[in-house]
């Protein structure tokens with residue numbers, strides 16, 4: 001159960017890609033994101049804050065699956081959402097197509113009861129998912145900072 005949001009992103013070619021922001025660094029607020037990119041490069045991820053950006057090459061017929069913040073929170077940090085960004089291309093337009101698999105806006109999200117019942121110390125509090133999403137959209141993209149909203 002949950003909700004779905006779809007996005008279609010269009011990045012016009014930009015002769016000076018270093019002077020523009022395609023999509024700034026962020027993690028998705030979803031549980032999981034399913035991403036289809038066309039054949040134009042531009043997507044980068046990084047494993048650790050402050051670490052190197054790794055290019056995600058478009059592979060024909062393949063999907064990219066991103067772990068989002070909601071899964072990080074519900075799994076009490078077991079699965080970590082991935083920080084990513086998109087850089088515009090110097091000579092080609094780029095299109096990506098995304099399905100965000102989300103909790104419902106009215107859901108409270110927090111570490112799953114099964115984890116806490118097992119004696120695990122929760123590192124996140126229960127938050128209303130719509131509040132979490134509002135918090136994300138209220139500010140500029142700032143890497144993995146959104147998740148601090150749910151930290152205890």
Ligand SMILES: O=C(O)CCC(=O)C(=O)O
Pocket residue numbers: 007009023028035037043084085086095096098
């Ligand atoms: O265009 C892409 O490859 C990713 C876009 C993205 O990260 C987003 O819309 O959240």
Ligand SMILES: [Fe+2]
Pocket residue numbers: 026027028084
């Ligand atoms: Fe994203």
